[in-house]
Amino acid sequence: MAEPTLEPSTEPTLEPSTAPAPEPMPPRPAVAEPTPSTAPEPTPPSTQRKAARRERLQVPHEPVTVHEATAAASVALAGIRERCTSAPKVIAVELDIEDGRGQVARLNFKPAAGFKAASWEKCVRGELESVKYPARAAPSHVVLRLQR
Numbered sequence: 298m299a300e301p302t303l304e305p306s307t308e309p310t311l312e313p314s315t316a317p318a319p320e321p322m323p324p325r326p327a328v329a330e331p332t333p334s335t336a337p338e339p340t341p342p343s344t345q346r347k348a349a350r351r352e353r354l355q356v357p358h359e360p361v362t363v364h365e366a367t368a369a370a371s372v373a374l375a376g377i378r379e380r381c382t383s384a385p386k387v388i389a390v391e392l393d394i395e396d397g398r399g400q401v402a403r404l405n406f407k408p409a410a411g412f413k414a415a416s417w418e419k420c421v422r423g424e425l426e427s428v429k430y431p432a433r434a435a436p437s438h439v440v441l442r443l444q445r
Contacts, residue, residue: 360437361394366430367441370399373424378445381420388421390441397432401425 377384391403401409401422412418
């Protein structure tokens with residue numbers, strides 16, 4: 298029978314190792330405190346303002362689409378159903394949207410200036426103008442058709 302050869306095992310054992318101990322890591326050099334001559338120069342205020350402007354959330358420049366405005370206005374439909382009972386089932390709305398706020402220009406092709414105080418138009422206008430619309434850099438004018 299042939300003698301078994303001794304090969305190094307990759308399995309952990311409880312026997313003491315005969316391999317030399319690893320050398321200790323050299324100590325890290327101490328970090329020197331910045332001296333006034335090596336201290337970083339503060340950035341000028343104009344550069345700080347420019348950096349702050351770049352970090353701000355950028356508002357898209359394209360106008361609000363009809364689909365976005367309809368989705369936002371659908372939030373007001375529940376209030377229109379509950380509070381504006383005399384409103385017709387289909388309402389045509391012209392909205393001017395700026396900075397996320399909607400301003401009703403016309404309801405069912407009637408100018409907003411002609412609304413009576415106790416009319417359904419006043420009620421629907423209040424519901425639609427209380428909704429938060431998508432904010433855009435450009436003002437938008439959309440025409441919507443809502444069904445209550």
